[in-house]
Amino acid sequence: MKVSYSSDEEKFREEVREWFRVNTPPEVKDQTLGGSSLNHDPMIKWHKTLYEKGWVAPEFPKEFGGAGFSDTEQFIFNYEYSHSGAPRLKTKLVSLGMLAPLLLQFGTKEQQERFIPDMLAGKTIWCQGFSEPNAGSDLASLKLKAVSDGDDFVLNGQKTWTSMADHADWVFMLVRTDSSGRKQQGISFLLVDLTSPGITIRPIEALTDYAPFCEVFFDDVRVPKENLVGKEGEGWKLAGALLQHERLNAFPIGELIYSIDTIRKNAEKNRYRGKPLIEDPGFRKKLAALEVDCNSLLYTFLRILSQLSVGSAPGPEASFLKVYGSELYQRVMDLNIEAMGPCGQSWYNLEALDNSVHQATMGWVNSRSLTIWGGSSEIQRTIIATQVLKLPRK
Numbered sequence: 001m002k003v004s005y006s007s008d009e010e011k012f013r014e015e016v017r018e019w020f021r022v023n024t025p026p027e028v029k030d031q032t033l034g035g036s037s038l039n040h041d042p043m044i045k046w047h048k049t050l051y052e053k054g055w056v057a058p059e060f061p062k063e064f065g066g067a068g069f070s071d072t073e074q075f076i077f078n079y080e081y082s083h084s085g086a087p088r089l090k091t092k093l094v095s096l097g098m099l100a101p102l103l104l105q106f107g108t109k110e111q112q113e114r115f116i117p118d119m120l121a122g123k124t125i126w127c128q129g130f131s132e133p134n135a136g137s138d139l140a141s142l143k144l145k146a147v148s149d150g151d152d153f154v155l156n157g158q159k160t161w162t163s164m165a166d167h168a169d170w171v172f173m174l175v176r177t178d179s180s181g182r183k184q185q186g187i188s189f190l191l192v193d194l195t196s197p198g199i200t201i202r203p204i205e206a207l208t209d210y211a212p213f214c215e216v217f218f219d220d221v222r223v224p225k226e227n228l229v230g231k232e233g234e235g236w237k238l239a240g241a242l243l244q245h246e247r248l249n250a251f252p253i254g255e256l257i258y259s260i261d262t263i264r265k266n267a268e269k270n271r272y273r274g275k276p277l278i279e280d281p282g283f284r285k286k287l288a289a290l291e292v293d294c295n296s297l298l299y300t301f302l303r304i305l306s307q308l309s310v311g312s313a314p315g316p317e318a319s320f321l322k323v324y325g326s327e328l329y330q331r332v333m334d335l336n337i338e339a340m341g342p343c344g345q346s347w348y349n350l351e352a353l354d355n356s357v358h359q360a361t362m363g364w365v366n367s368r369s370l371t372i373w374g375g376s377s378e379i380q381r382t383i384i385a386t387q388v389l390k391l392p393r394k
């Protein structure tokens with residue numbers, strides 16, 4: 001298979017690469033390795049920088065304020081972005097990466113016009129309220145109740161693991177509007193203003209250096225019915241469409257390949273048995289194997305990209321990228337810790353260490369969660385087995 005870009009695409013690649021080289025502020029570079037989160041204020045500032053360039057939503061049509069890139073241009077853009085060490089935008093993953101495409105597909109014109117421009121400008125931050133204490137992998141078991149009352153729904157119940165809820169303005173959520181049928185029925189998709197009376201948000205402490213997610217409690221919260229997306233009871237179908245976007249965008253491939261370069265640099269600095277670690281045959285073998293695996297993932301991406309370019313939607317194959325990519329990312333972070341030598345063991349004394357060590361340790365910690373969020377690896381393997389390989393369910 002020969003994979004190459006046209007000369008226009010090559011020119012575009014150079015333009016993107018150069019822009020990130022010049023415009024990424026040094027203080028935010030390398031800050032999101034391994035799935036770490038950039039602090040809130042620098043994240044908003046970075047969002048606005050990309051917005052002003054017109055590049056905050058490469059996948060979006062121009063009439064909605066996006067860059068209107070083709071699928072190939074999007075891939076080139078995302079690759080060069082993540083390969084530059086520029087920080088990932090969590091603001092974007094949930095709002096522009098997941099909700100906005102869904103609103104374009106299922107939302108009303110009013111909803112599109114009301115919500116999408118502020119997402120693009122970074123004026124409203126969104127979070128995703130799907131999981132509940134007893135509804136994670138088995139999401140259809142969710143119980144948070146929305147009872148119809150005049151022009152409103154009244155919400156009671158709890159969401160959990162809601163990333164960034166403590167910084168967000170709005171949440172899109174799955175709620176139960178009917179409990180009489182199968183559990184996948186009677187679920188609806190609602191947009192909820194987090195400043196509504198009756199909402200309590202409690203950050204959950206984690207091993208990371210920030211609280212990545214929250215518990216969110218709803219106590220008689222009134223939500224106007226105009227905030228329903230799609231029809232009442234259609235939420236399960238909408239959630240399926242949205243999660244495929246999440247899985248396809250689960251991790252930036254360029255960042256993985258960039259991480260290989262970081263490992264190489266760290267192994268050049270560290271010494272093992274009197275020589276730079278990079279000269280150790282055992283270490284080189286592990287690094288080479290990872291590099292080959294990262295490149296094989298890259299080519300799988302390109303294969304899916306060529307399907308998208310002829311009009312196919314991302315299907316259950318997105319689960320393959322999620323499983324392989326997230327597990328590969330963890331292996332990359334493991335080897336980075338090894339490349340740091342004794343510093344890679346550091347934990348409590350992070351303040352005293354240089355930033356690259358901090359990123360290695362936190363990157364490793366954060367990468368543990370990649371095989372859980374967006375659907376755990378076990379669940380993705382079941383999807384691959386039943387929907388891609390068509391194996392019978394036991």
Ligand SMILES: Cc1cc2nc3c(=O)[nH]c(=O)nc-3n(C[C@H](O)[C@H](O)[C@H](O)COP(=O)(O)OP(=O)(O)OC[C@H]3O[C@@H](n4cnc5c(N)ncnc54)[C@H](O)[C@@H]3O)c2cc1C
Pocket residue numbers: 127128129130131132133135136137138160161162163164212213369372373374375376377378379382
């Ligand atoms: C960093 C992070 C951020 C998150 N952000 C959000 C967010 O913003 N919004 C949101 O709604 N949720 C969020 N989540 C929640 C995430 O979607 C759930 O953690 C995930 O779906 C798993 O659900 P659970 O934690 O309830 O685990 P469980 O479903 O209880 O699973 C526990 C274990 O059992 C395994 N298991 C469960 N069922 C099966 C089965 N049928 N077959 C085989 N194995 C099975 C799982 O793979 C897992 O290993 C986040 C999670 C993390 C880690």
